[in-house]
Amino acid sequence: MQIEFEMTDDIMIVNLDGELDHHYSSVIREEIDKTIDTFHTKHLIFNFEKVSFMDSSGIGVIMGRYNKISQLGGKLLITGCSEYIDRILEMAGIYTIATRMKNVADSIALIEGDNIEKGAKSENEQ
């Protein structure tokens, strides 16, 4: 299991690569939390495109990051899941707390679109 981070403003994209099981989940968890703290990340995009295997340990990783990110008022988006990873995430109700997206570009657009809207709104309110 390898992990790679990409930053765009206050959005962090977490690119996972390989097999996500209980053995790797603790390292993955630590790496993500450390990076969130270092970069004062607000929003998180999980990119599962290169995840070849995942069991229910992945649910814990996502839930835990949701708890962290939502405290900061951020959003959690998930993209690139294979059919059966999707099935596991659906079973656990992950898509009630995170948004399933087609790709990373759409995910960024959604978050940034939100920001603009909010900005526009507060301008209107002035």
Next chain:
Amino acid sequence: MQIEFEMTDDIMIVNLDGELDHHYSSVIREEIDKTIDTFHTKHLIFNFEKVSFMDSSGIGVIMGRYNKISQLGGKLLITGCSEYIDRILEMAGIYTIATRMKNVADSIALIEGDNIEKGAKSENEQ
């Protein structure tokens, strides 16, 4: 393990693909012998380019075919071996009965060149 045959005149090219172990060797053996008989093959070229694994069962397959082919006055050539398949064949002394070639084209050229030479010789002898 998959096997594919190519014919050029009295030369048969045996393209092996996959893992050659004891489990697959008996099927491989039968297929080759049947095809030799059907096409009245004289020379045999073993192409190991796509063989991802071989143990000493492969030696038996090659030796057995050598015995068959050499009775018909044919030649046995071997090409495309990975470094460690080469080591196994060398250990067993296979290259004292079969010629190791760089590729299939060279192998055909060698056999056909031989034919011409022999033809030329017998012409000279006339």
Next chain:
Amino acid sequence: MNNNDKDNIQNKMKLQFSNRSENESFARVAVAAFIAPLDPTVEELTEIKTAVSEAVSNAIIHAYGENENEMVTVECLIEKDRRVVIIVTDNGIGIEDVELAREPLYTSKPDEERSGMGFTVMESFMDKLEVESTPGVGTRVIMIKKLDLAYEF
């Protein structure tokens, strides 16, 4: 196991390994390699690997704690009509209330970010799931899946 069962079995294996999390991936690769001659679909293979991963992780996480000297056992039987039986056994702490444990989202280790979805995933990815457990003695998880007929060309 009576004689009838024995005649049913076409191939079997038993795997025992140290209670270490790096063996989770070993266990699922081994089971996948064992059933490979049945030519399962990619989906079937993924479902079985995931179920094995859940059961083996549970033994490693819950049954023995961190004691790496204990052993986990995985058995796999290939029976007639492409029925695959997988049995994961540990001699660990056992489960007090199996019914509760099997409920979606129930976990005894939320602090370790366990989701409580392990048994639910096994149940959903396999045809049948049986859990036998005795506190202080150990747990045995039996999973059965019948593979689809392979297409012969």
Next chain:
Amino acid sequence: MNNNDKDNIQNKMKLQFSNRSENESFARVAVAAFIAPLDPTVEELTEIKTAVSEAVSNAIIHAYGENENEMVTVECLIEKDRRVVIIVTDNGIGIEDVELAREPLYTSKPDEERSGMGFTVMESFMDKLEVESTPGVGTRVIMIKKLDLAYEF
């Protein structure tokens, strides 16, 4: 095995499977998956898989004949300093003259196109090969290989 050996062992597994030739590939994949966390080189992995294939094939071909109800055992120990120990055991016919059996090109089954190179390949691909056999009781093949140090970046 004394206590000192026990402390040396970092990870271990034991594999038992039916005496069927389709399990040859299962056995080598399982051993390869078990040692994968040591990050062996492709060459080391190939050498180990080949040696396992030889020892397991021998049990299947020579020890039990065609009796598929018998079981073959493969154990793998990962010891300190990247030492891998592989033990293949059968309860088959055994070997009368181990020294003769280990000679290159010696085979008792030339009619089945066995080359007699199995033990020679094991010896050449592993650091150490021990063969213990008792006629009528069975055979145990012990192979040891020390993996090169992995490069850490």
